[in-house]
Amino acid sequence: MRQNGGVSHLLLIEDDDAIRTGLELALTRQGHQVSAAASGEDGLKLFKEKRPDLIVLDVMLPGIDGFEVCRRIRRTDQLPIILLTARSDDIDVVVGLESGADDYVVKPVQPRVLDARIRAVLRRGERESTDSLSYGDVVIDRSAMTVTKAGQDLQLTPTELRLLLELSGRPGQALSRQQLLRLVWEHDYLGDSRLVDACVQRLRAKVEDVPSAPTLIRTVRGVGYRLDPPQ
Amino acid sequence: MTDSSTASRGKPGTGLLRRLRTTSLRIRLIVVFALVALVAAVSVSGIAYWLNRDAVLKRTQDAALSDFRSSLDRTITDLPLQPGCGELQTAATLMADTGLQYDVVLEQNGCVANSARGFISPASVPRTLVTAVTQPCSYCASDAGQYHLFWQRITMDGIPYLVGGTQVQPGGPTAYMFKSLADERSDLDSLAWSLSIATLLALVGSVLLAQLAATTVLRPVARLGEAARQLGAGRLDTRLEISGAAELADLSQTFNQTAEALQAQVEELSAREHASRRFVADMSHELRTPLTAMTAVTDILEDEADTLDPMIAPAVRLVVSETRRLTDLVENLMEVTRFDAGTAKVVLDDVDVSDLITSCIDTRAWLDAVELDAPRGIVARVDPRRVDVVLANLIGNALKHGGSPVRVQVRVEDTELVVRVSDGGPGIPEDVLPHVFDRFFKADAARRRSEGSGLGLSIASENARIHGGTITAANLPSGGACFTLRLPMTSAVEPGHPLAADGGPRPTGPADPDRPKGTSA
Numbered sequence: 001m002r003q004n005g006g007v008s009h010l011l012l013i014e015d016d017d018a019i020r021t022g023l024e025l026a027l028t029r030q031g032h033q034v035s036a037a038a039s040g041e042d043g044l045k046l047f048k049e050k051r052p053d054l055i056v057l058d059v060m061l062p063g064i065d066g067f068e069v070c071r072r073i074r075r076t077d078q079l080p081i082i083l084l085t086a087r088s089d090d091i092d093v094v095v096g097l098e099s100g101a102d103d104y105v106v107k108p109v110q111p112r113v114l115d116a117r118i119r120a121v122l123r124r125g126e127r128e129s130t131d132s133l134s135y136g137d138v139v140i141d142r143s144a145m146t147v148t149k150a151g152q153d154l155q156l157t158p159t160e161l162r163l164l165l166e167l168s169g170r171p172g173q174a175l176s177r178q179q180l181l182r183l184v185w186e187h188d189y190l191g192d193s194r195l196v197d198a199c200v201q202r203l204r205a206k207v208e209d210v211p212s213a214p215t216l217i218r219t220v221r222g223v224g225y226r227l228d229p230p231q
Numbered sequence: 232m233t234d235s236s237t238a239s240r241g242k243p244g245t246g247l248l249r250r251l252r253t254t255s256l257r258i259r260l261i262v263v264f265a266l267v268a269l270v271a272a273v274s275v276s277g278i279a280y281w282l283n284r285d286a287v288l289k290r291t292q293d294a295a296l297s298d299f300r301s302s303l304d305r306t307i308t309d310l311p312l313q314p315g316c317g318e319l320q321t322a323a324t325l326m327a328d329t330g331l332q333y334d335v336v337l338e339q340n341g342c343v344a345n346s347a348r349g350f351i352s353p354a355s356v357p358r359t360l361v362t363a364v365t366q367p368c369s370y371c372a373s374d375a376g377q378y379h380l381f382w383q384r385i386t387m388d389g390i391p392y393l394v395g396g397t398q399v400q401p402g403g404p405t406a407y408m409f410k411s412l413a414d415e416r417s418d419l420d421s422l423a424w425s426l427s428i429a430t431l432l433a434l435v436g437s438v439l440l441a442q443l444a445a446t447t448v449l450r451p452v453a454r455l456g457e458a459a460r461q462l463g464a465g466r467l468d469t470r471l472e473i474s475g476a477a478e479l480a481d482l483s484q485t486f487n488q489t490a491e492a493l494q495a496q497v498e499e500l501s502a503r504e505h506a507s508r509r510f511v512a513d514m515s516h517e518l519r520t521p522l523t524a525m526t527a528v529t530d531i532l533e534d535e536a537d538t539l540d541p542m543i544a545p546a547v548r549l550v551v552s553e554t555r556r557l558t559d560l561v562e563n564l565m566e567v568t569r570f571d572a573g574t575a576k577v578v579l580d581d582v583d584v585s586d587l588i589t590s591c592i593d594t595r596a597w598l599d600a601v602e603l604d605a606p607r608g609i610v611a612r613v614d615p616r617r618v619d620v621v622l623a624n625l626i627g628n629a630l631k632h633g634g635s636p637v638r639v640q641v642r643v644e645d646t647e648l649v650v651r652v653s654d655g656g657p658g659i660p661e662d663v664l665p666h667v668f669d670r671f672f673k674a675d676a677a678r679r680r681s682e683g684s685g686l687g688l689s690i691a692s693e694n695a696r697i698h699g700g701t702i703t704a705a706n707l708p709s710g711g712a713c714f715t716l717r718l719p720m721t722s723a724v725e726p727g728h729p730l731a732a733d734g735g736p737r738p739t740g741p742a743d744p745d746r747p748k749g750t751s752a
Binding site for chain 2: 016018019021022023025026029086087107108109110111112176177178188190192193194222223224
């Protein structure tokens with residue numbers, strides 16, 4: 001996992017040489033250790049070798065594209081993935097979030113913004129308290145940062161875990177999407193509500209008995225989401 | 232022109248003609264057909280009637296007169312030269328006793344003999360006939376034993392009569408014959424009646440025929456009209472089936488050719504338009520890749536600029552600032568092409584408008600320059616980032632081109648969210664006002680080039696439109712410009728927008744078993 005001293009190891013997968021070089025320079029300068037790959041295949045190989053803390057992934061890649069890379073990594077690993085996408089209202093964003101990405105940035109991205117997103121995602125995995133909560137057969141262990149359902153370990157990404165922690169920290173209280181964006185994604189303001197919706201969807205798929213009829217994480221129409229302790 | 236038309240309308244005849252000319256083809260056809268049928272039927276019937284009448288009357292008349300003459304001949308020879316009244320009466324009765332049923336009046340020496348069927352008397356004889364009979368006549372046959380028969384048709388008590396009269400010889404009796412023509416008249420009346428009915432039938436038939444003809448002629452015309460309307464409405468693939476009479480088929484063909492030419496032209500134009508838009512979209516897309524790489528390193532350059540050679544530092548700063556400007560321009564250009572292509576998407580969320588505006592102002596460090604009048608708690612369902620773009624444009628413009636105080640006022644009017652951004656500047660010149668939302672329109676041609684891409688207000692306007700709202704610009708009476716943004720409070724997506732998105736997978740509607748229950752803080 002993450003090395004001591006706050007130096008995080010990033011894997012940058014981007015096919016365009018100039019962008020790759022530029023981002024590598026900028027991110028290295030921001031204090032990250034960066035490995036770079038020019039294609040999805042190389043990226044997956046490098047991922048297995050280097051075990052990075054976070055992946056910055058371009059969507060448009062020759063060969064296997066960013067979505068497929070994202071899906072393949074999610075099969076085994078829950079590390080944070082940030083997508084580099086062409087436009088904010090593109091179908092890319094939705095598909096990318098559905099394939100398991102934690103956040104996205106739009107090209108051309110300011111290195112400061114990207115760095116802020118990276119640090120925010122990495123913070124989500126940090127421990128904050130030591131108590132443990134249980135909702136029905138779902139047990140959230142805040143000290144071990146693990147979630148179990150009926151005794152089985154659930155594989156949650158740091159973002160999903162943080163979302164569950166924020167919701168479970170205020171049981172019965174509805175949180176708006178914009179509130180959740182601030183709390184979980186640390187977007188300064190006006191984040192994309194699709195991030196929340198996609199993450200709730202993924203979280204439901206993992207913790208709910210019937211994801212299409214959720215009983216734990218409920219939608220509050222016109223407001224946002226709420227975690228209900230089972231009666 | 233007006234005078235003459237008014238004048239002609241004043242005359243009833245011309246007015247009717249004019250009206251006929253302007254009424255529908257169907258009515259004109261029917262009127263013309265009916266007129267032709269009427270004239271033909273009436274003249275044919277009229278001629279037939281008159282010929283018949285003549286023939287019937289002549290035959291009856293000839294028969295009656297010749298019978299009367301022969302009967303007179305027979306009777307007169309039996310009469311003594313100076314007959315008595317009784318003898319005259321016998322003679323008259325005898326004469327009238329034929330199959331032709333006429334009455335006879337004999338008159339001699341003051342004796343009047345009547346065949347005594349009713350009211351007939353010498354007084355009934357018309358004066359002209361009496362004169363003709365009693366006057367010596369120069370042109371009459373002068374043979375001995377011959378006498379001239381005069382006749383006249385008269386009507387007595389509504390019954391037509393043929394009256395024949397003669398003076399047997401000078402000094403002889405004057406004989407008159409009254410033959411009723413009532414039978415003939417009733418025959419002729421029934422003939423006239425039949426002819427009238429035939430005329431009426433011809434008229435009705437002609438109207439029906441005209442209707443049929445009008446329908447056959449007008450159906451293609453109506454089809455043509457409908458096709459032309461569709462063509463006008465933009466359905467350029469409208470074509471007519473070529474059928475019917477030669478002229479109409481020809482017209483249909485001409486229509487089809489015109490439509491084809493029009494379609495080809497429009498297609499070519501829109502293809503060109505599409506190509507040029509495509510070019511702009513592709514170009515801005517292509518520009519973005521190098522810009523992304525450049526943007527990635529601008530921060531490094533900026534940070535290092537202070538430590539660089541004083542000759543080089545300004546150059547580096549220029550590259551950094553212009554790269555950012557170029558990035559903004561390309562972003563705006565891409566946004567515009569997205570609106571043009573209809574691929575711009577709305578991601579809706581429920582947001583507190585006051586929070587949204589405060590964040591917008593705060594992020595851009597405008598808090599001190601803007602007076603915000605926004606009640607808390609107004610929640611609207613909008614795309615927060617698009618509304619942010621609109622607000623940033625309007626407020627940024629007010630700060631740049633207007634002057635303090637810049638005021639932002641938020642109100643809910645009916646079901647609309649109304650945001651007014653006003654400034655204390657000189658206002659917008661009236662001739663510029665209609666163009667403020669045009670692309671690349673700059674009020675002052677000599678304006679410094681660093682003042683924006685020229686797309687800001689256009690993009691703001693498109694962003695409002697895609698929400699189903701509007702932006703309007705006006706000048707305040709007190710001076711200064713006022714931009715008004717109006718957005719629907721809910722379901723803000725332009726209906727029918729192909730790519731309207733609703734914040735990703737968000738279950739709503741009655742099928743959602745996950746409904747809010749109880750209260751939530």
